[in-house]
Amino acid sequence: MHREDHLKWIAVFGKDPDRVEGYSDSTEIRTAYRLDQFYRWVWDEQGYTTNITTDHADQYFRELAAGDLSNTHKNNVVSSLKRLFKWQAHERGGEEWEPDFRFQTSHNPTQPKDFFTREERAKLREAALEYGPVPAYNDLSPRERSQWKAHLSQRFEKPKSEVTPADWDRANG
Structure with missing residues (x-):
């Protein structure tokens, strides 16, 4: 019931409880997975409990910092915690948790890792x-x-001799 209550709250209220705005299903699922790992760590440390404290989070955070996982993954775990x-x-009168520091990532999470330069975008647009x-x-x-037939034969991967007026319609359709 503890886990179900938490995940329902994440879906309905998690992002902004005052505005009743929850997280997406995918965020809920990823959060559930990461917290499952955290709960298992707590249980290995002190036995089965749902009485999770910020001290547990602090200890887990220190172990996470020493691990060899990517900083992006570590920050995602912190967000889930x-x-x-x-x-x-x-919901339960507890206290919120804020870690002492964040893990450095090498890219801006709102910018894709592989993106086209301005010059490449212009060439792509022209093409x-x-x-x-x-x-x-x-x-x-x-x-x-004849020139357009050569172009269409390459475009549709067929011999130039097999290009017909129907291929013109296909190219413009």
């Missing part, structure tokens, strides 16, 4: 525009039609 103590504070519509089949001279 903070959600647990936020629930305890709001996408070129990839779009082709001129109408009947509006082309035989020479232009």
Whole structure:
């Protein structure tokens, strides 16, 4: 019941209890997984209990700091622990928990790790525009039609001799 109550609270109130705003299902699931690991650690240390304290979190935090997991993972665990103590504070009269420090990460979590540079984005945009519509089949001279057939044969991965007016429609469809 303890775990169920906590996870329901995360889903409905967890993000902002005053506005009744919860976290997404995926955040709830990841939080549940990380806290499962934390509870197992507590149980290994002192036996089965649901009386989790900030002292437990502090000890776990120190062990986590010494571990060889990524700092991003460590920060995600810290966020999950903070959600647990936020629930305890709001629903059970406990205290919220704030760790002494955060783990340094090498990237901004709102910025993807692999992103295109401004120059690459411009080239990509140009390529996408070129990839779009082709001129109408009947509006082309035989020479232009031959050039476009070569383009469409590469685009649709078929021999140039097999490109038909239907491929023009497909390219523009």
